[in-house]
Amino acid sequence: MSPLVRMVDKLALHATISAQDRVGLLELPYTTRFFETGSYLLRDGDMPDHCGMLVSGVAYRHKTSVEGLRQIVAIHIPGEIYNLQQLHLATADNNVQTLTRCEVVTISHAALHELAAKCPSAAYALFVATIVELSMAREWMLNIGRRDARTRIAHLLCEFAFRLNNHSLPPGQAYELPMTQEQLADALGLTAVHINRTLKGLISDGLITHSKRGVTIPDWEMLVAEAGFNSRYLHISPPETATQSARHA
Amino acid sequence: MSPLVRMVDKLALHATISAQDRVGLLELPYTTRFFETGSYLLRDGDMPDHCGMLVSGVAYRHKTSVEGLRQIVAIHIPGEIYNLQQLHLATADNNVQTLTRCEVVTISHAALHELAAKCPSAAYALFVATIVELSMAREWMLNIGRRDARTRIAHLLCEFAFRLNNHSLPPGQAYELPMTQEQLADALGLTAVHINRTLKGLISDGLITHSKRGVTIPDWEMLVAEAGFNSRYLHISPPETATQSARHA
């Protein structure tokens, strides 16, 4: 089975793709590559001539301030294109690095531009994927800016559980969270030491169990309540229709 | 002169629009409306059937956590479309509210969909505008998550000065910043009291002067240094070309 199926399925979560354009997407020429943990998939300043999609593994996107402080601004999971921006904005202003060993499929910009011209609903789906990314970024801002450490961590864990579970609630089981406490800190605007403290609090209160790099959520509802998590910002269900209402200020 | 010119000019900052599609954009049917300070242009849960563009005035986008904590996630200035997301994602998950009296032009989704079908470079420009918004959101995250209060405020002031000045460096002059200290606090993930303290520090150190709702930057370079501000993330110059390089991991 083509690894592109994974991408198309993910795109189809948010936008309707015509049968014809689905074929167009699946016929894209691609190359498969593998990257070890810690590899850069995209580097600040890069001007790639291709897009990349994660087939397996997890990656994180980060920026650095002039003082060298790092902020992780997103996590990418399989099926996601991690450098769609560079299809339209030549040079990258952030980095994407692998958290685990990753299988990546690359598609040339030329092929994607051709596709966009021929398959409007495919181009549309890429646009919508970006809009959803923007929506997730906004929730991430709310998380960093306004929630305390405990709630912040809980929210991040909820989001991962939800996304990794292919957006189907509730993800009661364990899942692998391949992030060090330092990386969690950089994602949440905290320090590793404080992550450690707070994580222990969550564990001793029975909200999560954690072994090695794995996280288990014994009581999903409880963690959701603690985090104030609401999946609405992920825009997955119900499949968006063009319902309209004229409600306005 | 059509108020749409403002929008087209802003879109053209980031993407090339063909002469023909430029006409298509300018021929969009629109309605002009006025809103008082504090009006909602978009409300969480809305399903608008039109897009809105700011002709004059300033607006802010915000989200609220279940505990009622508010986070401002973006500021919108004239020429920007504040609810492009809802063209493709039916229901809004955040609010847009005016900071000043605003003149707004609304365009029906139907007209925009028609345009997108007929004018590929116009559709493309809307996509790119969203990508730039995403890039700005990421810098905002870095600001909130990793900089201290003083640097955070300085960075926000730099970004505004830069954007309000139509992206032409250096904006030495005074400009109007129509935000209360409480709103600044909600934008930066701080409290109003702390904004007050820190603002006074910036003033007494001669980095900014401020009278009423106005801000003056006596020495642009100095503030930029204090903020660690680099306008690269705004993606305005040089006009993006399709330059390519195969640099990769």
Add this chain to the structure above:
DNA sequence: ATGATATGCAAACATATGTGAGAACTTACA
């Protein structure tokens, strides 16, 4: 195996930022 390096864990201490409560000052408007 063996060292080298990264990560988790812990404690004591430092401080940036938050909290609560008012007073002074503006602005709007009756």
Add this chain to the structure above:
DNA sequence: TGTAAGTTCTCACATATGTTTGCATATCAT
């Protein structure tokens, strides 16, 4: 002209989070 509402500003105090350091494990390369 005066009252009300909103905003700025201030103080004293509380605390969440950061800093530094050390050590115990885990992970990894050789």
